[in-house]
Amino acid sequence: MRSTDAVGASRAQPAQTPPYWRRLAGSLVPYAYLSPTLILLIVLMVVPIVxxxxxxxxxxxxxxGESHFVGMANYIEILTSGAFRTALANTFWFVAVSVVAHMLIGLGFAMLLNSEAVSAVTRTVFRTLFVLPWLLTVAIIAILWRLLLNPNGVVNAILSALGVVSGQHEWLADPDIALAAVTFINIWAGYPFFMISILAGLQGIPKDLYEAAEVDGAGAIRRFWSITLPQLRPIIISMALLDVIWTSQQFALIWMTTGGGPLNRTEMLSTFTYKLAFSEYDFSSASASAVIVLILSMILAFFYVRSQQARE
Incomplete structure (x- = not known):
């Protein structure tokens, strides 16, 4: 009887709580696994930003040899600079036109590749051709289009044969055309990103929705506005925000085609900041310009995160 009571009493006793130091060590284990990544982020991102x-x-x-604290003077100088306003306006135009064109061209090609009216072989060939610009590096794209737009290049030869232009035209050196030319190059290089993403979204739309709409008498245009676009809206918004972030920070393509010229007609915020630092050696103003670009990028990233949370 006593042995039974002893066993029952031992079972009734609550489990002993582990010591505080052991619980603390257990809670720090995940951070120990993350520490290499956190150290890299601090060294490569946090420290340079600070x-x-x-x-x-x-x-x-x-x-x-000696520098002095000047507060917001560098920011005021940058924001009131005519060159900065020109770079900001060029960047806005470059980003807006590029993103809209990427969206429209990507949507059109994606719907073409998803259409049942096109044979499987034709879709495979077109898919390979349309995705080629995305496979090329920025350096190859810049060199390729500089050769094509050269006064002795293929573009001038074709347009001269068609009677559109006369003589040899330097597209990237013309102040009136240079910004449009680099924007066209960026559109050509970036539309496959939209095309592939939208094509994946199109293939994920249930066919039952189209069949039900067709039974109700909805035409192709009505099905596009009532089914396709609403289903693709989250993808389009996410891709557009990502494209805005990437395009606004485009540097290599501009630098290797026009260098921000001629006459600052293709000057972007990225090239403007680079020239301040490594051409004029004004690292204080360049840092202020970089911080402004960082703030703009953080605002765009905030909206992107919000769109992703709303999508989930």
Whole structure:
């Protein structure tokens, strides 16, 4: 009887709580696994950002032996600069036209590749051709189009044969055409991103929706506006925000085609900041410009995260 009571009493006793230090060590285990990544992020991202913000508040950093705290003077100088406003306007035009064109061309090609009216062999050939620009690096794209748009290039030869232009035209050196030319190159290089994403979205739309709409007498245009676009809206919004972020930070394509010229007609925020730092060696103003670009990028990233949360 006593042995039974002893067993029951032992079972009734609550489990002992582990010591505090053991619980603390257990809670720190996940952070130990994340520590290499966190250290890399701090060294490669947090530290440089903090240094650039500090440089933007100083005068004559790096190049001078002694620098002084000037507060917001560098930001005021940048924001009131005519060159900065020109770069901002060019960047806005470049981004707006590129994103809209990427969306329309990508949607059109995606619907073509998803159409049952096109044979499987034709879709395979077109899919290979349409995705080729996405496979090329920025350097190859810049060199390719510089050769095509050269006064002795293929574009001038074709347009001269058609009577559109006369003589040899330097497209990337013409102040009136240079911005449109680099925008066209960026559109050609970036539309496959939209095309592939929208094509995946189209293939995920249930066919029952189209069949039910067709039974109700809805035409092709009505089905597009009532079914296709609403189903693709989350994908289009996410891709558009990503494209805005990427296009606004485009540097290599501009630098290797026009270098921001001629006459600052293709100057972007990225090339403007680069020239301040490595052409004029004004690292304080360049840091202020970089911080402004960082703030704009963070705003765009905030809206992208919000769109993703709404989509989920």
């Amino acid at each position: 240094m650039v913000i500090g440089y933007s508040l100083m005068d004559a950093v790096i190049t001078a």
